[in-house]
Amino acid sequence: MHLQLWSHCVTVLFFALRSQNAAAHNNEHINELIIDLPNGQIRGRDDDYFYSYESIPYAEPPLGPLRFESPKSYRTKWLDTFDATREPVECMQWDQFTVGVDKLHGVEDCLTVSVYKPKLQAGIKRQKYALPVLVLLHGGAFMYSSGKVNGHDYLMRHGRFIVVKINFRLGPLGFLSTEDAIIAGNFGLKDQRLALKWIKANIANFGGDPERITVLGFSSGGVAVHLHMLAQQNFTEYAYAAASISGTAFNPWAITHKSRERAFQLARNLKCPDVNSSQAIKDCLQRKPATDIVRGVQDFLVLGYNPFTTFGPSIESVEVEDAFLTRSPLQIVKSGNFAQLPWLVSYCAQDGGYNAAELLQRNRWGEELIEVFNDRWYDLAPYNLFYKDTMQSVEQMDDYSVALKRRYLGSKDFSIDTYLNVQRMYTDVLFRDGIEQAIRLQRIYGRSPIYAYVYDNPAEQNMGxxxxxxxDVEMGTVHGDDFFLIFNRSGRSNIRADEKVISRKFIKMLDDFAVKSDSLAFGGCKFVDNFGKDEYQLMFITRNACENKQVATLP
Incomplete structure (x- = not known):
């Protein structure tokens, strides 16, 4: 009898303890999903091997009188727990990659951040330390795309940091400028600035380390990262390290010129009754539907989606109270007065696959656009290669166009047969030259580490x-072939075995970059720090190798 009673007690105790452990585990799980913020509580989602907290507003909706204004911090207090399981919406945009005539999608009320936190690996005790943070500024020529287009699967599976994605205004809603204090411009960059302040202030609530924030940008996002470094000397308050993948402030499309002319032309196109002053067009455009303003982008495109940055960062008037950028990148770098923090910069061997590959399309009459490009070279080249607004005269533009064609094609025409020559021209003019210029200058005038690589390993299905x-065209390693091994691209789930290895190495590289800056390595290859060097080196990363190579000598 006593034995039976003892056995029964043990059984009851076993189930009680198991129930208690299950309840504790459940409470622990709930606690991971509920986050306290100054505006109230938010509830995230369990995504199997990571937690996600999406669509968290960091700014007031930029609607009505707040359109074409700097963002205002989000102040609303939530009475109920905020649902952070809703997929983020995209900012309104005229999207190059949307199939069909109507490329409009997204909404104007879009200023949110999304936070993704990896779970602990099996067998590892609950962490007692904060995780480093990786913030993404997405690409898209300052015109389109969003954070959600860039997946975080690889990072959550193999990385050891929290990932944050920022939504910011794009196109004319984000970058329209009258070059005065009325419509100052750079609203998309100011959105990023406010979001970075939000991340710094709140990331500890998610288990992130506010002192270990790496800001990484791809393409126009890379330009934005560089502009933050140059224009905001206090950028070091919000970032520990920075990375610009295939884009810097020295690329010819990074800064938009003659923005005032474009703003007034947009107002005329939209039938504003008074286009005699900045205030008049601001009043008019604030009353127009956002859809009309964004659809107005197509009136500025001359061949396909070119020039691909029709509304982008601009130099602001010194009269603007909270200006983001009031001097050119070159002036800032030569002054030496910019944020000093470790910087990783890169490009792909054939980056110009964006946007040269668009020339391989056919128009509605069956002509390949590269043939149209050949026939109208002198008209189109200044737009496609971004020197239309920087040359002093038509004669100067024509002379440059002649020199470009001679350098890359000799006496040949633009055609399918010479496409790779055209792509090389796009690579040099739109990407490589400006990126290498940034490295050369910043190693002279800066005071912090500069690491750089060139990626040369073509993806089977790429942006080109x-x-x-x-x-049917072998394009080489084009724009994004490295980046999409870090932030996986939607629709490309299968990558080769060699790319999986490279992806892990990239993520480990960023892991290390997020916590230390005195050295950096990709696999077994250690980067050269180019700061202060008379000669600078780039690491060339290929399918099975990595090697540092000298690029140039001090001019």
Whole structure:
């Protein structure tokens, strides 16, 4: 009898303890999903191997009188727990990659951040330390795309940091400028600035380390990262390290010129009754539907989606109270007065696959756009290669166009047969030259580490194939072939075995970059710090190797 009673007690105790452990685990799980913020509590989602907290507002909706204004911090207090399981919406945009005539999508009320936190690996005790943070500024020529287009699966599976994605205004809603204090411009960059302040102030609530924030940008996002470094000397308050992938402030499309002319032309196109002053067009455009303003982008495109940055960062008037950028990047770098923090910068061997591949498309009359490009070279080249607004005369533009064609094609025409020459021209003019210029200058005038690489390992389906709609042209390693091994691209789930290895190495590289800056390595290859060097080196990363190579000598 006593034995039976003892056995019964043990059984009851076992189930009680198991129930208690299950309840504790459940409470622990709930606690991971509920986050306290100054505006109230938010509830996230369990995504199997990570937690996600999406669509968290960091700014008041930029609607009505707040359109074409600097963002205002989000002040609303939530009475109920905020639902952070809703997928983030995209900012309104005229999207190059949307198939069809109407490329409009997104909403104007879009200023949110999304936070993704990896779970602990099996067998590892609950962490007692804060995780480093990786903030993404997405690409898209300052015109389109969003954070959600860039997946975080690889990072959550293999990385050891919290990932934050920022939504910011794009196109004319984000970058329209009258070059005065009325419509100052750079609203998208000011959105980023406010979001970075939000991250710094709140990331500890998610288990992140506010002193270990790396800000990484791809393409126009890379330009934005560089502009934050140059224009905001206090950028070091919000970032510990920075990375610009395939884009810097020295690329010819990074700064938009003659913004005032474009703003007034947009107002005329939209039938504003009074286009005699900045205030008049601001009053008019604030009353227009946002859809009309964004659809107005297509009136500025001359061939396909070119020039791909029709509304982008601009130099602001010194009269603007909270100006983001009041001097050119070159002036800032030569002054030496910019944020000093470790900087990783890169490009792909054939980055110009964006936007050269679009020339392989056919128009509605069946002509390949590269043939149209050939026939109208002197008209189109200044737009496509971004020197239309920087040359002093038509004669100067024509002379430059002649020199470009001679350098890359000799006496040949633009055609399918010479496409790779054209792509090389796009690579040099739009990407490589400006990126290497940034490295050369910043190593002289800066005071912090500069690491750089060139990626040369073609993906089987890349951005060039997407833009051209063709698979019969070998384009090499084009724009994004490295970046999409870090932030996986929607629709490309299968990558080769060698790319999986490279992806892990990239993520480990960023892991290390997020916590230390005195050295950096990709696999077994250690980067050269180019700061202060008379000669600078780039690491060339290929399918099976990595090697540092000298690029140039001090001019």
């Amino acid at each position: 194939h997407m833009l051209s709609g063709r698979q």
